[in-house]
Amino acid sequence: MKDLLGRDEAVTVEEALRLLNEQKLKLPVTESIPIENAFGRALAQDIVSPENLPGFNRSTMDGYAVNSADTFGASDTMPVYLQIKGQVLMGQRPEIRLRRGEACQIPTGGMLPEGADAIVMFEYTSRLDNEMVEIMKTVSPGENVIMFDEDVKKGEVILKAGHRLRPQDIGALAGLGILEIEVYGKPVAAIISTGDEVVPVDKPLSIGEVRDINSYNLAGMISACHAVPLKKGIVKDDLDILREAVKQALNSSDMLLITGGSSVGVADYTARVINELGSPGVLFHGVAMKPGKPVIGGIVDGKPVFGLPGHPAAITVSFETFIEPLLIRLSGEIPNPVIPSRRTVRALFSRNLSSAVGREEHVRVYVEKRNGALWAVPVLGKSGLVRTLVQADGIVVIPMNKSGIYEGEEVEVRLFRD
């Protein structure tokens, strides 16, 4: 559908996300890497445990290993007395075999001797001499013990393909002796800046020119998503040059972001190039959101290509809304839908703010404490301003069916990444 100016009509944010989500993506090739480099990477294989963990019956307390039946009825006032039978040393298989009526000192992490099935903590014991210990508590079988296969069983799937590895997951792999794993390659997101007025940041600025702010902002956001930014420089507003640059950039990346080329203007060739270079091409051109309305979203042979408006605030909002979820998909992660991907904070909105029904508004806010309550204060200003992004802590979204926010209304602030 075209509007009166020959532009495609804006789709809703929901519709744009649906159009992107139903497309198959070309995931980066998988690679085998050592676990120490795997933090933040998505597993390309299920991890099957090669062994039981901890592999032996292990004490979780400092105390005495006992046969729990011997402690039956023991209490402060009615202790039982057990014969001391040596000591378990850390990291060694105990030679001792406990008989009924015997106990053996054991440190946290020590291996239970044969005949023992529980640990009495030191706190509930009193050593009378080298021969005898007083036990002042009844313990059940397995108390203060991790059984040999209680943590992980041999052959069990401990982590699934599509899981993004957190620090403790790497710890678990180390614990199982798995030192190399198959993960998805980090997605590479190429950035092309367009616009005859855009100049490299290290060039002296003439009147009418602006520095290439957006490739820096985008590179940071891409890195924060465990992906790799690849800056492909600034391209002049020329169809043939842009087509060639896009073709080259797509050869060395999994996603392409073109900034500055999505406003309606004489130099707007982005949509045309996306359609020319592969299928399905442009999925939407214009989204009912503010800022970010002129965003172009497309897929070229499994690789997402975006035309982003040149305003810094629009770049951030478009990235968070459309590009971040795609980078997560490209990383191979199958995200848990109930886990939010971003930090949030609840606050009271500081003023009345109206919003046009029919478009989703992303309001930049900073958060401050006043009289014990948190307030979200909108940072108003034109979306071209760098200041509004630097001063803001995050975004409050006004849904498209709402006509605004009242002063004092509770809102959720989605915080920027750091």
Add this chain to the structure above:
Amino acid sequence: MKDLLGRDEAVTVEEALRLLNEQKLKLPVTESIPIENAFGRALAQDIVSPENLPGFNRSTMDGYAVNSADTFGASDTMPVYLQIKGQVLMGQRPEIRLRRGEACQIPTGGMLPEGADAIVMFEYTSRLDNEMVEIMKTVSPGENVIMFDEDVKKGEVILKAGHRLRPQDIGALAGLGILEIEVYGKPVAAIISTGDEVVPVDKPLSIGEVRDINSYNLAGMISACHAVPLKKGIVKDDLDILREAVKQALNSSDMLLITGGSSVGVADYTARVINELGSPGVLFHGVAMKPGKPVIGGIVDGKPVFGLPGHPAAITVSFETFIEPLLIRLSGEIPNPVIPSRRTVRALFSRNLSSAVGREEHVRVYVEKRNGALWAVPVLGKSGLVRTLVQADGIVVIPMNKSGIYEGEEVEVRLFRD
């Protein structure tokens, strides 16, 4: 204060944090780096703008540059007619000087010609021929224009020392042509694993031994805090060897984490070494929390040193509670107290769970959706288990003055980093 077993009495979490916070830390030396490497680093200098941004009066819309006074009263039904005086090209200073009654086509980002003070969007114009354009809207002075110093004024402090740089901050620096900045060095956190039963992950395991899980878990958490992990290997339970290893590790790091050496046991030399090597030494030994009770916290000549219990869950909880805030301080960041450092999600607790009054309990939970509501389901299990960490999505804290959580009670889940 010692308890009956000769141990120091546990302090509360609040008290432990207070003891750490009142200590002065030795911050890493600052360094000058290019802005493209500065994401996540803390500024060691105020950033003063060397120039006005955008530096020229800039259009924020595609349309016609006009003298706003000429549009007074213009509407759909009462348009005004202006003489077309050429066109502004992107990135170029316009030669044109608008007189009253004239308008000039301008793209988004274009520089306003002299004599113009506002932009009328294309939507509200109709070009009659090459000479004349119909204006159907009244614009105010400055409408759809960013003034030359409206974004940033020359000499203004745009970012303050102690601010951790986010993607848009790097964009702002690029926009101002600031390409190198002074930041704090990344804090280096050394890790020593202790315990006669702990073996390197690449060594075949004998009965009674466990692999060095914790240094992997810790290294991931340290990296996630924009800091650098430095593994110093496994040290046997020997006072002299440990003292030497700690001394060496402190020479090449800003913080030291010693795992496995904080249980009460024959091999517990950590506290002694911390006290011997510098002042003030041990600040607390034992905290009223679960897991993580045996944690030792100290400072050796401005460098934090921790003795951490060997259980993976205790490692994670101690790290999140004590070490993460110190790493943030060591990074040079002055954190905004109203901004949470972690992702959270609100959920209903899935069952009754009691907790001892007098200690803070950190319950690992996973989050799931049932009948449209989010539930936090505790992953129960001994804190030695890797599984409880791998299955969990995050932590619910039961404060020390609460005796538990009821089924259906709303809780905040603090999610693990990824």
